[in-house]
Amino acid sequence: MPQSTTLNRRILLSSRPVGAPTSEDFQLVSGPVPQPEAGQVLLRTLFLSLDPYMRGRMSDGPSYAAPVALGEVMVGGTVSRVEASHNPRFAMGDLVLGYTGWQDYAVSDGQGLTKLDAADPHPSHALGVLGMTGFTAYMGLLDIGKPVAGETVVVAAASGAVGSVVGQIARIKGCTVVGIAGGAEKCRYVVDELGFDHCVDHHSSDFAAQLAAACPKGIDVYFENVGGAVFDAVLPLLNTRARVPVCGLIAHYNDTAKNATTPGGPDRRATLMGTLLRKRIRMQGFIIFDDYAPRFGEFHTAMSTWVKEGRIAAREDIVQGLENAPSAFMGLLQGKNFGKLVIQLADAP
Amino acid sequence: MPQSTTLNRRILLSSRPVGAPTSEDFQLVSGPVPQPEAGQVLLRTLFLSLDPYMRGRMSDGPSYAAPVALGEVMVGGTVSRVEASHNPRFAMGDLVLGYTGWQDYAVSDGQGLTKLDAADPHPSHALGVLGMTGFTAYMGLLDIGKPVAGETVVVAAASGAVGSVVGQIARIKGCTVVGIAGGAEKCRYVVDELGFDHCVDHHSSDFAAQLAAACPKGIDVYFENVGGAVFDAVLPLLNTRARVPVCGLIAHYNDTAKNATTPGGPDRRATLMGTLLRKRIRMQGFIIFDDYAPRFGEFHTAMSTWVKEGRIAAREDIVQGLENAPSAFMGLLQGKNFGKLVIQLADAP
Numbered sequence: 001m002p003q004s005t006t007l008n009r010r011i012l013l014s015s016r017p018v019g020a021p022t023s024e025d026f027q028l029v030s031g032p033v034p035q036p037e038a039g040q041v042l043l044r045t046l047f048l049s050l051d052p053y054m055r056g057r058m059s060d061g062p063s064y065a066a067p068v069a070l071g072e073v074m075v076g077g078t079v080s081r082v083e084a085s086h087n088p089r090f091a092m093g094d095l096v097l098g099y100t101g102w103q104d105y106a107v108s109d110g111q112g113l114t115k116l117d118a119a120d121p122h123p124s125h126a127l128g129v130l131g132m133t134g135f136t137a138y139m140g141l142l143d144i145g146k147p148v149a150g151e152t153v154v155v156a157a158a159s160g161a162v163g164s165v166v167g168q169i170a171r172i173k174g175c176t177v178v179g180i181a182g183g184a185e186k187c188r189y190v191v192d193e194l195g196f197d198h199c200v201d202h203h204s205s206d207f208a209a210q211l212a213a214a215c216p217k218g219i220d221v222y223f224e225n226v227g228g229a230v231f232d233a234v235l236p237l238l239n240t241r242a243r244v245p246v247c248g249l250i251a252h253y254n255d256t257a258k259n260a261t262t263p264g265g266p267d268r269r270a271t272l273m274g275t276l277l278r279k280r281i282r283m284q285g286f287i288i289f290d291d292y293a294p295r296f297g298e299f300h301t302a303m304s305t306w307v308k309e310g311r312i313a314a315r316e317d318i319v320q321g322l323e324n325a326p327s328a329f330m331g332l333l334q335g336k337n338f339g340k341l342v343i344q345l346a347d348a349p
Numbered sequence: 350m351p352q353s354t355t356l357n358r359r360i361l362l363s364s365r366p367v368g369a370p371t372s373e374d375f376q377l378v379s380g381p382v383p384q385p386e387a388g389q390v391l392l393r394t395l396f397l398s399l400d401p402y403m404r405g406r407m408s409d410g411p412s413y414a415a416p417v418a419l420g421e422v423m424v425g426g427t428v429s430r431v432e433a434s435h436n437p438r439f440a441m442g443d444l445v446l447g448y449t450g451w452q453d454y455a456v457s458d459g460q461g462l463t464k465l466d467a468a469d470p471h472p473s474h475a476l477g478v479l480g481m482t483g484f485t486a487y488m489g490l491l492d493i494g495k496p497v498a499g500e501t502v503v504v505a506a507a508s509g510a511v512g513s514v515v516g517q518i519a520r521i522k523g524c525t526v527v528g529i530a531g532g533a534e535k536c537r538y539v540v541d542e543l544g545f546d547h548c549v550d551h552h553s554s555d556f557a558a559q560l561a562a563a564c565p566k567g568i569d570v571y572f573e574n575v576g577g578a579v580f581d582a583v584l585p586l587l588n589t590r591a592r593v594p595v596c597g598l599i600a601h602y603n604d605t606a607k608n609a610t611t612p613g614g615p616d617r618r619a620t621l622m623g624t625l626l627r628k629r630i631r632m633q634g635f636i637i638f639d640d641y642a643p644r645f646g647e648f649h650t651a652m653s654t655w656v657k658e659g660r661i662a663a664r665e666d667i668v669q670g671l672e673n674a675p676s677a678f679m680g681l682l683q684g685k686n687f688g689k690l691v692i693q694l695a696d697a698p
Contacts, residue, residue, distance in 0.1 A: 064589075064627050227622055240413075246626045252619045268618035270601045273576055277595045277634035278413050285626035 003044070003104050003346040008033045009322055011102035013068045017058055020254045020333065025058065026074070026326040036107045041090045043080035043098060043106045048322070048343040049127035050076065050329050051161070055253040064287050074102040074325075077132060079116065079123050081346075094118065097126045102325055104345060128161055128340035129314035130303055136247060136288040137165035138299045141223060142173075143292070144245035144284050149174030151220035154211075154237075156230050158199055159186040159315075161340035162247060165303075166223045167196045168312045175221075178214045180230055182335045189338075194313055208233035218242075227251040235272065238281055246285040253333060315339030352393070352453050352695040357382045358671055360451035362417045366407055369603045369682065374407065375423070375675040383456045390439045390462075392429035392447060392455045397671070397692040398476035399425065399678050400510070404602040413636050423451040423674075426481060428465065428472050430695075443467065446475045451674055453694060471663075477510050477689035478663035479652055485596060485637040486514035487648045490572060491522075492641070493594035493633050498523030500569035503560075503586075505579050507548055508535040508664075510689035511596060514652075515572045516545045517661045524570075527563045529579055531684045538687075543662055557582035567591075576600040584621065587630055595634040602682060664688030 003009075007030045014027035036042045057075055060067045068075055078101070082094040087110045090096070095116040100106035116126055128134060140162075147153050153170040157163040158179025167190070170177045179190040179199035187199035198214040200207060211233050218239035224231065228251030238244070276283060286292070292299075306312040317339040319328045325343045332341050352358075356379045363376040385391045406424055409416045417424055427450070431443040436459045439445070444465040449455035465475050477483060489511075496502050502519040506512040507528025516526045516539070528539040528548035536548035547563040549556060560582050567588035573580065577600030587593070625632060635641070641648075655661040666688040668677045674692045681690050 062627065064629075224622070227619060231622075246622060249619065249622055249626060252623060267616050269616070269621050270576060270598065272618050272621065273573070273580075273595060273598055273632075273634075274601060275634075276632060277598060277636075278411065280413075280634045280636055280640055282631065282633040283622075283625060284631040285622075285624075285629045287626075287629055291629055 003322075006033060007031070008103060008105040010073050010104070011322065011325055012071055013058055013074055014070065016060060016067075016070070017254075021055070021058060021326075021330055023326050023330075028323060033105045034107045036084055036086050038086050040107045040109050041082050041087050041113075042084040043078075043096065043100055043108055044083045045078045045080050045100060045104055045106070045322075045345045046095075046347075047079040047124040047127060048076050048102060048325065048345060049078070049132070050325065050332055050341040050343060051133070052248055052250050052253060052332060054329065055333060064290065075099065076101050077127050078106075079126055080106070090115070095120075095123055097131065102322065104322060124316060124318070124342050124344075125307070125314060127342055128316060129165055129307060129312060130300060132288060133161035133340060134165050134303050134314075135292070135296060135299050137162045137223075138169060138303060139288060139292045139295065140245040140247045140286055141166045141169055141221070144282075144286060145221040145223060145243045147173050147175045147221050150176070152176045152178065152215050152217055152239075153221040153223070154178045154180065154215065154219045154234060155196075155223045156180045156202075156226040156234075157248075157250065157335070158190045158194075158196065159338060160225070163223070163225055164190070164194055164315065164339070165312060168194055168306075170221070171195055171197075172306065172311060176217075178211070178219075180211070180226075186338060189315070193315075202230055202233075212237060221245075223247060225250060232268070235275055238275065238279060240279045242279060242281045244281060244283040246283060250333065250335075317341045318344050320344050352671075355382060356380070357452060357454040359422050359453075360671065360674055361420055362407055362423055363419065365409060365416075365419070366404075366603075370404070370407060370675075370679055372675050372679075377672060382454045385433055385435050385456045387435050389456045389458050390431050390436050391433040392427075392445065392449055392457055392462075393432045394427045394429050394449060394453055394455070394671075394694045395444075395696075396428040396473040396476060397425050397451060397674065397694060398427070398481070399674065399681055399690040399692060400482070401597055401599045401602060401681060403678065404682060413639065424448065425450050426476050427455075428475055429455070439464070444469075444472055446480065451671065453671060473665060473667070473691050473693075474656070474663060476691055477665060478514055478656060478661060479649060481637060482510035482689060483514050483652050483663075484641070484645060484648050486511045486572075487518060487652060488637060488641045488644065489594040489596045489635055490515045490518055490570070493631075493635060494570040494572060494592045496522050496524045496570050499525070501525045501527065501564050501566055501588075502570040502572070503527045503529065503564065503568045503583060504545075504572045505529045505551075505575040505583075506597075506599065506684070507539045507543075507545065508687060509574070512572065512574055513539070513543055513664065513688070514661060517543055517655075519570070520544055520546075521655065521660060525566075527560070527568075529560070529575075535687060538664070542664070551579050551582075561586060570594075572596060574599060581617070584624055587624065587628060589628045589630075591628060591630045593630060593632040595632060599682065599684075666690045667693050669693050 097114040153175045158181045179196045190199040225248045227249035317337045446463040502524045528545045539548040574597040576598035666686045
């Protein structure tokens with residue numbers, strides 16, 4: 001559905017999902033395009049980033065950020081074009097990075113907007129490899145994981161927006177890099193296109209044995225994006241003084257409130273803590289902009305260089321049309337995307 | 350039973366415990382006092398340290414140190430007197446810190462022995478506040494916990510050898526310190542004698558509510574010695590960017606091999622990892638001499654000063670007679686000791 005110049009489509013959170021989100025939890029509504037007032041700009045969304053953290057914002061359980069209110073627009077990072085400006089900092093036609101959510105248009109007073117290079121052939125990279133997901137990969141791996149050349153780094157969700165960058169940085173740093181991904185096609189991509197040393201398919205019935213075989217010297221850094229059964233296979237392979245940056249736990253994001261506190265089955269907490277103690281492992285969670293905002297410039301300089309030099313490849317999974325955002329997001333939580341998931345709402349300039 | 354000058358009593362590991370150790374797992378045997386050869390010294394044990402880590406050495410599961418072999422003397426730190434010396438570094442009457450285990454006598458070539466001040470009125474402190482347990486408290490709290498004045502530090506096993514020192518150092522550093530201990534008498538001691546701000550009895554039926562009330566600003570550093578139900582109450586109180594040094598998990602040391610990997614009941618691992626992520630918590634295990642041996646001097650200087658100034662109190666639970674070591678050790682795993690548990694084998698000089 002092409003973007004209208006007179007209607008603003010918005011996708012609202014209509015109910016809080018219990019377990020996996022369904023299309024019922026979202027509502028597409030249309031209304032007039034908002035009018036910018038003095039000091040404001042009108043933004044037209046070109047690209048919307050879809051990311052796993054949004055699942056947390058749909059719930060009202062404890063989180064590091066306030067939930068989206070029922071009836072409000074779903075949040076999300078965006079690349080937009082300035083359509084009208086009553087703000088001297090911005091001119092019509094400027095491209096900006098913002099956080100205007102799942103909608104065609106938004107007005108802004110300019111706070112929190114970052115101007116992008118209008119000549120950049122890949123403005124959507126500001127949502128991915130040169131934006132939040134690349135920054136997450138860079139700081140989590142380098143500041144918490146602290147990989148040393150020759151060490152073994154294992155990355156879950158290896159074909160995803162964060163995992164793919166983590167692994168490529170680890171290769172640049174001289175590590176042996178083993179990816180974990182779902183399916184043979186993703187695994188081939190991770191090895192053939194991204195240059196990981198190995199990739200193991202977590203759908204395989206002998207996944208744990210394959211992972212052990214791919215890590216004959218154990219695991220020094222495990223970049224945690226997943227949790228669940230993947231972590232079960234990783235834990236016994238962690239070496240003494242291993243580091244585990246905890247970036248995400250997508251396997252658990254659809255746990256219900258009840259399940260999240262009391263899932264059935266064996267209690268794996270004592271085994272985890274006993275392993276941390278015995279092997280003197282450091283495990284540390286992080287939330288990228290809360291913890292590392294002042295270091296964005298350092299990241300951006302390094303990553304832009306690597307991308308220009310062709311040392312970091314960034315695959316995008318671009319879905320056309322705002323109306324397809326809910327189904328694309330539901331697929332993301334099931335690992336159906338292949339690369340950074342971005343919704344394209346309008347043609348780039 | 351007084352120490353003989355002609356017989357060497359030794360306590361051997363006779364079987365590997367399944368669950369809690371029993372007296373059947375230990376065997377007291379007697380034999381001749383060993384004779385030192387050229388370069389060796391004969392050591393008579395005055396004090397034997399009993400510590401929770403010894404439970405791990407009784408099992409042959411994965412650990413950071415080799416298990417005690419069946420039929421071998423139980424390991425342990427000792428303060429001994431040199432009874433005969435064929436080694437120019439030592440003279441008869443010298444007091445030394447060593448690791449000669451659960452026995453009256455040992456010979457040594459001098460390697461690993463540290464001479465103690467023979468005039469020290471409390472030579473057994475070399476096994477506690479000025480030795481392994483004090484060093485553990487010092488490095489775990491300061492190097493991993495990194496407490497800042499005004500923060501809230503919670504210490505489990507607060508009347509024990511490590512916990513009591515952790516809390517007192519945290520007080521010196523200007524923190525609010527909340528202890529957790531078993532029983533009203535221990536709690537009174539922790540507050541009245543050690544100067545903690547509060548102490549909560551984990552035997553109380555409303556323990557979790559009492560802990561929350563004692564920590565109105567949440568928990569910034571939790572020094573983990575225990576695991577299990579105590580950690581259940583701590584986890585929801587941890588603040589953003591909290592630090593959790595994992596020093597011990599005594600609640601789990603008697604888990605059987607089967608239970609340790611698959612205990613029943615709710616799986617608390619996902620909740621733990623989700624909390625680490627959401628609150629950006631750092632959790633890190635450590636093994637004191639493996640990780641920090643080069644910093645023993647720094648610790649010893651600081652701690653000796655604090656003890657001399659009366660700023661750190663060190664309570665010992667001294668049990669007389671090597672033959673009582675097994676029952677004292679079994680009690681230690683159940684929290685029956687009150688202060689640093691030491692077996693006195695002979696009168697100090």
